[in-house]
Amino acid sequence: xxxxxxxxxxxxxxxxxxxxxxxxxxTVTSFGGAYGAAQKEHMIDPYMEQSGANILFEDxxxxxxxxxxxxESGNVQWDVVDVEVIDLERAxxxxxxxxxxHSVLPPGDDGTPAAEDFIPEALHECxxxxxxxxxxxxxxxxxxxxxxxxxxxxxxxxEAFPGKRGLxxxxxxxxxxxxxxDGVPREEVYEVLATEEGQARAFAKLDTIKDxxxxxxxxxxxxxxxxxxxxxxxxxxxxxxxxxxxxxxxxFAMGWDDNVYDLDVWAIxxxxxxxxxxxxFVKFATGTVPLSGMQDVAYGPTRKSAQALIPExxxxxxxxxxxxxxxxxxxxxxxxFGESLGEKFxxxxxx
Amino acid sequence: MxxxxxxxxxxxxxxALDRTDAANAARNERRRRGRAFLFVVPLLVFIAFAxxxxxxxxxxxxxxxxxxxxxxxxxxxALRDWDGEGTPDAEAMRRFAVDMKRMAGDRTSGQLxxxxxxxxxxTSSVVKSTARALRxxxxxxxxxxxxxxxxxxxxxxxxxxxxxxxxxxxRTYTEGYYLTALDLEMTREGDIQQRDTQIYLxxxxxxxxMAFVITVLTIVLGYPLAFYMAGAPPKVANILMVFVLLxxxxxxxxxxxxxxxxxQTNGVVNSTLMALGVTNAPLEMLYxxxxxxxxxxxxxxxxxxxxxxxxxxxxxxxxxxAAMSMGSPPIPAFLRxxxxxxxxxxxxxxxLVFIISVGYYITPALVGGTxxxxxxxxxxxxxxxxxxxxxxAALGSLLxxxxxxxxxxxxxxxxxxxxxxx
Numbered sequence: 001x002x003x004x005x006x007x008x009x010x011x012x013x014x015x016x017x018x019x020x021x022x023x024x025x026x027t028v029t030s031f032g033g034a035y036g037a038a039q040k041e042h043m044i045d046p047y048m049e050q051s052g053a054n055i056l057f058e059d060x061x062x063x064x065x066x067x068x069x070x071x072e073s074g075n076v077q078w079d080v081v082d083v084e085v086i087d088l089e090r091a092x093x094x095x096x097x098x099x100x101x102h103s104v105l106p107p108g109d110d111g112t113p114a115a116e117d118f119i120p121e122a123l124h125e126c127x128x129x130x131x132x133x134x135x136x137x138x139x140x141x142x143x144x145x146x147x148x149x150x151x152x153x154x155x156x157x158x159e160a161f162p163g164k165r166g167l168x169x170x171x172x173x174x175x176x177x178x179x180x181x182d183g184v185p186r187e188e189v190y191e192v193l194a195t196e197e198g199q200a201r202a203f204a205k206l207d208t209i210k211d212x213x214x215x216x217x218x219x220x221x222x223x224x225x226x227x228x229x230x231x232x233x234x235x236x237x238x239x240x241x242x243x244x245x246x247x248x249x250x251x252f253a254m255g256w257d258d259n260v261y262d263l264d265v266w267a268i269x270x271x272x273x274x275x276x277x278x279x280x281f282v283k284f285a286t287g288t289v290p291l292s293g294m295q296d297v298a299y300g301p302t303r304k305s306a307q308a309l310i311p312e313x314x315x316x317x318x319x320x321x322x323x324x325x326x327x328x329x330x331x332x333x334x335x336x337f338g339e340s341l342g343e344k345f346x347x348x349x350x351x
Numbered sequence: 352m353x354x355x356x357x358x359x360x361x362x363x364x365x366x367a368l369d370r371t372d373a374a375n376a377a378r379n380e381r382r383r384r385g386r387a388f389l390f391v392v393p394l395l396v397f398i399a400f401a402x403x404x405x406x407x408x409x410x411x412x413x414x415x416x417x418x419x420x421x422x423x424x425x426x427x428x429a430l431r432d433w434d435g436e437g438t439p440d441a442e443a444m445r446r447f448a449v450d451m452k453r454m455a456g457d458r459t460s461g462q463l464x465x466x467x468x469x470x471x472x473x474t475s476s477v478v479k480s481t482a483r484a485l486r487x488x489x490x491x492x493x494x495x496x497x498x499x500x501x502x503x504x505x506x507x508x509x510x511x512x513x514x515x516x517x518x519x520x521x522r523t524y525t526e527g528y529y530l531t532a533l534d535l536e537m538t539r540e541g542d543i544q545q546r547d548t549q550i551y552l553x554x555x556x557x558x559x560x561m562a563f564v565i566t567v568l569t570i571v572l573g574y575p576l577a578f579y580m581a582g583a584p585p586k587v588a589n590i591l592m593v594f595v596l597l598x599x600x601x602x603x604x605x606x607x608x609x610x611x612x613x614x615q616t617n618g619v620v621n622s623t624l625m626a627l628g629v630t631n632a633p634l635e636m637l638y639x640x641x642x643x644x645x646x647x648x649x650x651x652x653x654x655x656x657x658x659x660x661x662x663x664x665x666x667x668x669x670x671x672x673a674a675m676s677m678g679s680p681p682i683p684a685f686l687r688x689x690x691x692x693x694x695x696x697x698x699x700x701x702x703l704v705f706i707i708s709v710g711y712y713i714t715p716a717l718v719g720g721t722x723x724x725x726x727x728x729x730x731x732x733x734x735x736x737x738x739x740x741x742x743x744a745a746l747g748s749l750l751x752x753x754x755x756x757x758x759x760x761x762x763x764x765x766x767x768x769x770x771x772x773x
Contacts, residue, residue, distance in 0.1 A: 093464060094462050095458040099458075170736070213721075214720065215720055217716060217717075229617045335464075335475050335476060336474070337473060338737065339468070339469065340472035344548055347550040350550060350721075
């Protein structure tokens with residue numbers, strides 16, 4: 001191909017793409033990064049090919065603020081959105097996303113009806129489960145000469161394991177971990193945290209390592225902190241550490257003890273005029289094969305039939321293999337206490 | 352235009368304008384001004400749409416909170432005479448049970464839950480689960496038995512606290528968000544007292560302090576630089592100007608990220624210090640107040656240098672030479688001649704840097720860690736995470752008021768007319 005023809009084809013492709021932009025059928029919004037790339041590969045692209053629909057795939061940073069803004073202004077631009085269950089609770093009861101009829105979901109590839117194929121938490125009133133992900137702790141193998149940390153207690157033990165702890169700057173997960181490290185059993189964590197004394201206890205535990213904490217804002221900073229020595233142990237979404245180990249050969253190790261796991265779901269924006277097309281996409285994207293593709297970034301599928309498609313040796317990387325050691329993030333608790341604990345947390349940070 | 356157009360004493364009558372001429376002149380003048388004003392109209396329209404309207408909306412939102420009042424008007428009406436002790440009368444509770452069912456149907460219970468939860472944390476799930484529980488009960492049953500069904504759905508409805516929170520959230524206009532923004536709250540008796548959580552005043556104080564430090568640092572760095580540039584030969588001055596402008600043209604994000612690369616644990620600065628043997632262990636510089644201040648000083652320096660330089664360029668060097676030739680030593684000559692003449696530039700620069708840094712957001716968010724956060728980061732928190740837009744609006748309005756106050760003080764003591772940008 002000569003340079004000119006290349007240029008011309010390129011221009012033609014662009015023009016086509018621009019034309020398609022006007023005729024696009026759906027706007028799907030998710031978190032971007034390696035996760036978004038995996039979704040594009042396994043869900044968006046195959047669906048466009050199969051259905052002939054065009055999808056505009058956008059990124060956002062999570063939370064319900066943008067949904068609220070779209071709903072309040074009456075200008076709904078998204079059709080389908082990937083939501084963390086912790087936010088879904090709120091988006092659903094405030095009417096930013098639509099109620100979903102789960103009976104239309106297709107059965108798994110092995111014939112199991114959807115209602116049985118999905119894990120129970122995945123079929124939410126307003127969403128269909130996409131992945132199980134988890135907040136884990138991870139450390140750099142170079143950081144500790146002797147024994148490596150094994151438990152959440154070790155993460156809070158700066159004498160046995162000296163070094164900085166990189167934590168995400170928000171109360172979620174940190175409050176839970178503080179109580180767990182202080183000896184509260186997993187099943188009582190949220191009960192204790194709902195009381196004044198329990199909150200004080202969690203802050204007191206966090207106080208013991210306050211000087212050794214490096215706070216960060218975005219998940220992407222976690223592997224960076226480990227890498228450049230800014231922290232010796234970090235809190236991270238499991239996929240980020242997995243990607244660093246897998247793709248960059250980083251000498252990191254993951255700790256699954258008391259991981260806090262949660263689900264992401266596909267939800268349909270209330271007020272979209274393409275509700276049916278949106279549901280078609282959700283039906284496809286939560287099918288057995290597309291869901292099993294999320295293993296690429298080490299997130300577990302929410303369908304049992306998809307879990308079965310994942311090779312045995314990859315299973316231990318997925319949060320679904322570690323739910324016994326973990327705590328399910330409580331969306332209802334955080335809907336109740338997110339704001340008040342957020343304020344207290346900010347106050348504690350400033351002290 | 353009337354009196355001044357009358358002939359002055361001693362002016363011959365024939366030279367003066369008669370009334371028609373005066374009126375014509377005045378009309379022409381008005382027309383000319385009107386035409387000139389047309390040039391300003393696009394800007395005024397733009398400001399009205401892009402500045403006045405959004406800020407007005409923000410100010411309004413900080414006191415206007417109609418959600419609860421719009422959702423359960425009749426319940427609020429029924430609660431009006433309740434004394435706040437025990438449970439409200441059964442009629443009000445039944446009325447609320449019917450409202451709850453309706454809200455569960457059109458999925459607005461979450462909005463009410465959020466409003467009540469804001470005043471009484473931990474109740475959002477009570478409201479939502481009650482709405483879910485009542486969704487399938489029929490209306491007649493609710494109207495007859497709603498009070499018992501409410502308490503059956505959650506025991507919290509037997510407590511007065513949740514009803515008080517509900518009633519209080521029903522006030523359409525509220526000063527509550529401003530009280531919160533000032534770390535205050537209103538007690539049941541209507542007294543104002545300090546809240547348990549003390550956070551916002553401290554943050555305002557810290558924000559002002561950091562903005563002050565940054566302003567002083569930019570003066571310390573910028574003044575000598577501008578002074579040198581103003582006196583240097585054009586070639587040198589131009590090169591230095593490029594050094595000032597180049598970072599100015601570089602994206603804010605790029606410059607902040609560059610500071611991350613410099614300051615991080617294994618970053619350029621630490622590696623250099625350790626290679627030189629100054630320290631053994633890396634210093635902690637990133638994610639501190641120090642890094643916020645140093646990065647913001649760097650980013651805001653051009654805002655100080657540019658007005659200073661433009662004013663200093665206009666100062667005739669012969670004044671200084673004259674002062675010194677008359678026997679004044681250099682420092683008094685500088686303090687008494689040069690400094691006062693450069694003040695308009697200095698105050699413009701200081702005001703610019705101070706006001707910009709008070710509202711700074713990205714840099715503290717990226718390099719500030721915990722103690723380098725400013726009030727804007729908390730406003731962003733309430734916009735993006737807690738979704739308490741009303742509180743964010745109140746905090747923002749206070750910040751705006753603070754800046755206007757500072758400007759007013761400045762105008763009183765220094766004089767706004769002394770500002771000179773070029």
